[in-house]
Amino acid sequence: MARSNTQVEADAAALREEIARLQQRVAQAEERRRALVHIMGDLNESNRKLGEQRKAMLHILEDSHASNLKLGDSRKAMIHIMGDLRETTQEMERREQELREKQEQLVQAGKLATLGELTTGVAHELNNPLNNIGLFVGNVLDQVRLGRFDRNSIVGELENAMDQVRKATAIISHLRTFGRAAPISLEPVDVDEVIERSLLLMQEQLRLRAIEVELDLCADELIVLGNGIQLEQVFINLLTNSRDALAESRGKTIRIATSREGDWVRIRFGDTGPGIPRELEQRIFDPFFTTKEVGTGTGLGLSITYSILKEHGGQISVEPGRGARFLIELPLMTGPPPEEPLF
Numbered sequence: 001m002a003r004s005n006t007q008v009e010a011d012a013a014a015l016r017e018e019i020a021r022l023q024q025r026v027a028q029a030e031e032r033r034r035a036l037v038h039i040m041g042d043l044n045e046s047n048r049k050l051g052e053q054r055k056a057m058l059h060i061l062e063d064s065h066a067s068n069l070k071l072g073d074s075r076k077a078m079i080h081i082m083g084d085l086r087e088t089t090q091e092m093e094r095r096e097q098e099l100r101e102k103q104e105q106l107v108q109a110g111k112l113a114t115l116g117e118l119t120t121g122v123a124h125e126l127n128n129p130l131n132n133i134g135l136f137v138g139n140v141l142d143q144v145r146l147g148r149f150d151r152n153s154i155v156g157e158l159e160n161a162m163d164q165v166r167k168a169t170a171i172i173s174h175l176r177t178f179g180r181a182a183p184i185s186l187e188p189v190d191v192d193e194v195i196e197r198s199l200l201l202m203q204e205q206l207r208l209r210a211i212e213v214e215l216d217l218c219a220d221e222l223i224v225l226g227n228g229i230q231l232e233q234v235f236i237n238l239l240t241n242s243r244d245a246l247a248e249s250r251g252k253t254i255r256i257a258t259s260r261e262g263d264w265v266r267i268r269f270g271d272t273g274p275g276i277p278r279e280l281e282q283r284i285f286d287p288f289f290t291t292k293e294v295g296t297g298t299g300l301g302l303s304i305t306y307s308i309l310k311e312h313g314g315q316i317s318v319e320p321g322r323g324a325r326f327l328i329e330l331p332l333m334t335g336p337p338p339e340e341p342l343f
Helices: 002-145 151-179 191-208 228-245 301-311
Strands: 187-190 212-216 223-226 253-261 264-271 315-318 325-331
Touching (some): 191 264, 228 264, 228 301
Parallel strands (some): 212 253
Antiparallel strands (some): 187 223, 253 264, 264 325, 315 325
16 A cells, blocks of 8 residues: 555656646747747848838839939930030131131231322332432433543442332332231230331321321330231321321320330320310220211221230220320230240
């Protein structure tokens, strides 16, 4: 009987151990289940986020595709705009070239018109040396005819005649150079020499009208980078205007003064004529504007003068005072001259 109780207790203990072991396994299984549920939850959350990221990526791809399409359209538009810009640039260059050619033609026309006005004065300038040549050659002929062959005297007379030939040649050469249509080249130019050459062409016209010229040229050498013939036309245009403006004046004087102020050459040009009305000061440089009677002026002189000075990097302006007064400013050439003329 005692043995049976012991067996029962042993079986009960074994059963309790088995139950404890099973309960432990159930607890472990429950923990694994909960962990699995948690993992499944995380996995679902990850899948949900992945789905959202996928949708976002699809949206980005759609936007990128749309952007690529827009970029392609923009690129096509840019190519079209560049093509139009290239054509516009070429057209502007062509028009600028045409304008430059027209300006050169206008300047040449102005020079020819000036030459026409200078014909009388130049004819007188040529007449003097021709008369002197005739006189010197006549003296030589008289000596030969009279048999008074004095070698030194004849040589002297002929040398005098040659001096007059050179003078006439210089006048004709100057006129030919002034009137020639040649490519515009820029080179070192002495401003005072240009003024003196201009006065040489105009001096007979001014003398016949009893117009005095007062020169106050700078003692320093005033060199600018420019075209001597074009600058000569500037001063001839101004001299011509003053000549016409002084026609009815009592005191007929033209004053020209040059100076250097810093890196600029300044030429002050004035006359004792009636002057320029203040309300016209802004218009006198316009093409074809003139205060002269119909048929007596083209209105191009000051316009051509303004254009020439602009091309030389300078300017012309009206100054206050009695008569017509102009201030011309040109940049002084401070560096070495170019190796070749600029075209």
